[in-house]
Each structure stands twice: as structure tokens, then as C-alpha cells.
Amino acid sequence: MQEANRSMFNSVDIGRAALRIALTATRQEELQVKDIMGRQGIRTTAVDFGGEFMPSVVKIIERAVVAAQRQGLVSETHVGAGAVAGAAHAAIEQVMRKAAGFNVGGKIGLARCGEHLCVAIFMGVGVLNLNEMCVGLAHRSLASDE
Secondary structure, three states: OOHHHHOOOOHHHHHHHHHHHHOOOOHHHHHHHHHHHHHOOOEEEEEEEEEEHHHHHHHHHHHHHHHHHHOOOOOOOHHHHHHHHHHHHHHHHHHHHHHOOOEEEEEEEEEEEOOEEEEEEEEEEEEOOEEEEEEEEEEEEOOOOO
């Protein structure tokens, strides 16, 4: 994709893309969103997670990093991993107050275009069938060639 086309997207646009893929309910819907975003030059991926919140935090961040590297959103370097881990942690911090001490289940969505990388978390929080929903979203900038 030419650099001119990449510059038409800003961090808010990439945040929307990350949230859009995090909101998908099925793998088929996820693939459709990924295809639509890909045609616009935005690379996306998503990964499911669940369990008790506090012990799951590290696993959520690790899953985000592995998914981003496997799907080519970032390089397999400490720079790429650090950007994803930092954004994932920032998104988790936004939902921590609501989720601490509860079971959670949801999806983390990642989107990248040019220098913009966004991580979105959409999850249900609760006990039994008494669920609350929450969303976290964070952005990091990194070199286009990273």
C-alpha cells in the first residue's frame, strides 16, 4: 500500500477498526471484518480469552503479542512486542476496576495501519449469568517499517 493511502487514517480510525474486530461474535464474522479492513489497508486480528480476571491479565497480554506477531501486525522484535504489550496493558487498565475479582470472557482486537497500532478489549464481567460489559482501548505509535 502506498504511503499516501496510509496517511488517510488516523489513530481514531485505527481504534475503531480494533474495536470493530473485538466486537465480533463468531470466527466467521471476525474473518469478514478482517477482510473488509484489509481491503482498506488496515491489518487486524483478534483473540478470545476468559477466566478469572487477575490471573488472566498476563495471558491476555501474551495472547495479544503472539497474535499480532503471527498475523504480521508487528515484527517479532522487542519493539513490536513492546508496543502491543504496552497498548494491551493500557486497555486492560481501563477495565481493571470493574473486572477485579470476577470472571471475564471476551475478545481482544488489534488493528494496525502505518504508524498506528490500537488494541481494544471487549469483555463480559460477572458471576453466573449476571454479566456487565466493559471496553478498553489504547493506541501506540511505532515506525511504519516496524
